[in-house]
Amino acid sequence: MPIQTSITTVAQASADAALLAVPFGEDLAPRVELPVPAAPLLEHYQAKGEAGEIVEVPVARGDAVGRVLLYGVGDGSATALRKAGAAVARRAKGRDALSVVLPEGARAAFVEGALLAAYTFRIGESGSGPVAAIEFASEDAEAEVARGQAIAGAVALARDLANTPSSEKNPEWLAERALEQLAEDGPQGRTSARVWDEDALRSGGFGGILAVGQGSVSPPRLIQLSYEPADAPERRARGERIGHYVLVGKGITYDTGGLSLKPTDNMKFMKTDMAGGAVVIAVLGALARLGAPVRVTGLIAAAENSFSGSAQRPGDVITQYGGRTVEVLNTDAEGRLVMADALAYADAELDPDLMVDIATLTGAIGIALGKGLGAVFASDDELAARLNEAGEASGERLWRMPLIDDYAPALESAVADLANIEAGSAYGAGSITAALFLREFTGKRPWAHLDIAGVGRSTADEGLLTKGATGFGVRLLLEWLTGR
Numbered sequence: 001m002p003i004q005t006s007i008t009t010v011a012q013a014s015a016d017a018a019l020l021a022v023p024f025g026e027d028l029a030p031r032v033e034l035p036v037p038a039a040p041l042l043e044h045y046q047a048k049g050e051a052g053e054i055v056e057v058p059v060a061r062g063d064a065v066g067r068v069l070l071y072g073v074g075d076g077s078a079t080a081l082r083k084a085g086a087a088v089a090r091r092a093k094g095r096d097a098l099s100v101v102l103p104e105g106a107r108a109a110f111v112e113g114a115l116l117a118a119y120t121f122r123i124g125e126s127g128s129g130p131v132a133a134i135e136f137a138s139e140d141a142e143a144e145v146a147r148g149q150a151i152a153g154a155v156a157l158a159r160d161l162a163n164t165p166s167s168e169k170n171p172e173w174l175a176e177r178a179l180e181q182l183a184e185d186g187p188q189g190r191t192s193a194r195v196w197d198e199d200a201l202r203s204g205g206f207g208g209i210l211a212v213g214q215g216s217v218s219p220p221r222l223i224q225l226s227y228e229p230a231d232a233p234e235r236r237a238r239g240e241r242i243g244h245y246v247l248v249g250k251g252i253t254y255d256t257g258g259l260s261l262k263p264t265d266n267m268k269f270m271k272t273d274m275a276g277g278a279v280v281i282a283v284l285g286a287l288a289r290l291g292a293p294v295r296v297t298g299l300i301a302a303a304e305n306s307f308s309g310s311a312q313r314p315g316d317v318i319t320q321y322g323g324r325t326v327e328v329l330n331t332d333a334e335g336r337l338v339m340a341d342a343l344a345y346a347d348a349e350l351d352p353d354l355m356v357d358i359a360t361l362t363g364a365i366g367i368a369l370g371k372g373l374g375a376v377f378a379s380d381d382e383l384a385a386r387l388n389e390a391g392e393a394s395g396e397r398l399w400r401m402p403l404i405d406d407y408a409p410a411l412e413s414a415v416a417d418l419a420n421i422e423a424g425s426a427y428g429a430g431s432i433t434a435a436l437f438l439r440e441f442t443g444k445r446p447w448a449h450l451d452i453a454g455v456g457r458s459t460a461d462e463g464l465l466t467k468g469a470t471g472f473g474v475r476l477l478l479e480w481l482t483g484r
């Protein structure tokens with residue numbers, strides 16, 4: 001469900017707001033009279049002004065009592081302001097309205113933080129909802145508020161797609177939701193789409209997607225979403241070259257592991273195994289509103305990895321798009337099979353300048369990096385650096401992991417070109433060997449792989465995150481693609 005909190009922007013905060021949030025150091029005199037002057041009040045609470053710190057003060061509102069939230073902004077960085085915005089929105093949970101005096105600096109980041117903290121996904125009406133309405137007060141803030149709202153909305157879409165139960169969500173459903181995002185062109189870009197059904201996948205030679213999906217009653221899909229800037233024709237007429245980037249997302253709408261069946265506890269949250277695909281859909285849906293200056297194609301390889309009499313078996317050999325053969329030693333290593341088809345197709349048919357894929361690919365990466373860092377593997381140092389910079393600026397931090405060529409023999413097969421997992425050797429490093437497998441299908445183009453298995457899901461309501469899917473990757477990819 002979209003973010004339910006409504007947003008307005010005004011030049012001045014309402015003086016009689018029942019709940020008013022003001023940053024530390026702001027002159028309160030024009031807005032509200034505190035029972036104790038702000039400086040000694042903050043000193044009494046030993047407030048340091050750190051991001052996320054809040055001092056709540058009761059104030060008179062006629063015969064009623066209102067509240068003023070004095071909030072800290074830390075060093076004023078985008079990361080600090082996201083944290084501050086999240087803290088303020090969480091303090092207002094269940095209220096009808098919140099009026100916020102925006103801090104100086106990265107105001108879009110503050111709005112992002114507030115709206116993402118207000119995100120909820122519930123089936124049913126129980127529980128306290130987020131603050132119903134937020135009024136952001138600051139002169140000339142409309143553009144920053146609009147950007148923060150657009151980015152938060154894209155993250156919320158990715159979370160919604162991943163959080164939707166697989167009783168409703170299958171590859172066809174995911175394709176329909178993707179097409180809805182491109183129903184209208186934005187003011188700064190044009191969009192288009194294409195979807196391959198099961199017959200088209202078969203005639204097109206997408207053997208990896210078909211093999212993963214063949215055990216399910218819900219047939220697989222390949223979804224292609226395309227965006228180009230509105231001024232692309234004029235730029236081409238001037239002889240200007242427009243970069244073309246391809247994003248590939250893993251869209252496994254449910255993952256039982258196939259015949260290599262997962263334990264029950266590992267299967268409980270596999271509705272979110274299409275989180276990478278959800279990120280690509282959300283990013284492509286937001287580009288026309290945000291005005292990215294480059295052409296972007298998104299590919300979402302969607303399948304349900306189930307088990308039945310028609311499911312692929314360990315030991316099967318499949319033919320990926322482009323003709324490479326793969327021995328399937330573990331059907332639970334299915335994400336790389338569907339993504340290999342999409343990467344090979346992009347290389348052969350789309351002629352991109354570079355490719356970036358994103359997937360909840362390996363449990364090993366969560367062990368290596370925990371819940372706070374996404375992994376980036378890259379064949380190109382400049383691309384890795386740009387993604388890392390975007391991660392730092394957006395608050396979705398990445399850590400570069402190595403592509404160790406000495407580990408490539410782990411993927412050798414006695415009967416096919418490749419094996420989909422390490423074939424009984426002692427290399428280990430499951431995340432690295434998975435990345436090496438994907439690299440085989442990139443045609444030596446500049447490429448990066450984002451493994452978000454550790455950061456794609458939150459187990460608690462905290463900060464910007466709500467329990468469930470996080471939408472990790474949307475903010476960093478939009479930061480990178482829009483050139484902010």
